[in-house]
Amino acid sequence: MQDKITRILKAIADPTRREIFHALVVASTALPITQISNLFDISRQGVTKHIKTLEEAGLIHISNKGRERFCYANAEPLMEVNKWLKFYEKFWDNAIGNLESYLDDKA
Amino acid sequence: MQDKITRILKAIADPTRREIFHALVVASTALPITQISNLFDISRQGVTKHIKTLEEAGLIHISNKGRERFCYANAEPLMEVNKWLKFYEKFWDNAIGNLESYLDDKA
């Protein structure tokens, strides 16, 4: 597709994918695809597609075991988003932002 | 479209929109649309569409002045993303994450 941060942001920009990711994070154990898809209204194939997108963003890892594919969440790529956000942090509250950039200038 | 966080995430998921937003943030002054579009290879109308998306996400504010529309960046909606990320922070480094959730349990 495109660059890393874009892949990650596109992955989490979809509400269903955020839900799938969240379900896996809180499960804190690996879940096979069918079991994940049972948690949602959409078809297994629909869920599979979302999982593929999440996997390409690095937010899910998969390990095969027999006929099942166990998915588990990996939040690490979200660091990338956090890093991107970090720069704008000083701007989202102008008062604090102006103070900080003032201090940055002094430092 | 859909809910707030989704609008924001979709807005920043596009690399061109991230660039436009960034240009406005660092400009630290309001810029009319034509001037913004001169910074990019795509047409003015293409930029206008991106600006509309950014505005709907709250990341840009616009004030009309004569025939010109001055756009300025507003990073505040990114707080929403930061808040969403916050929950997963404890998971993206497992070692620290496990320690923190251990401490959370104790608290």
Add this chain to the structure above:
DNA sequence: TATATTTGCAACCATGTAGTTGCGTATTAA
């Protein structure tokens, strides 16, 4: 007043995407 500039609106195109169904295959259970 005539002309140039800034913009919005609408139509259009190509591609991406969220979702579906159908089918074949590998693995497990009876």
Add this chain to the structure above:
DNA sequence: TTAATACGCAACTACATGGTTGCAAATATA
């Protein structure tokens, strides 16, 4: 060995999206 389960692949549909061009309206300048 037969039946059930978990899955991938492919085709298809509907709609969203990133981008374009053309044109008309409002404002500013000559």
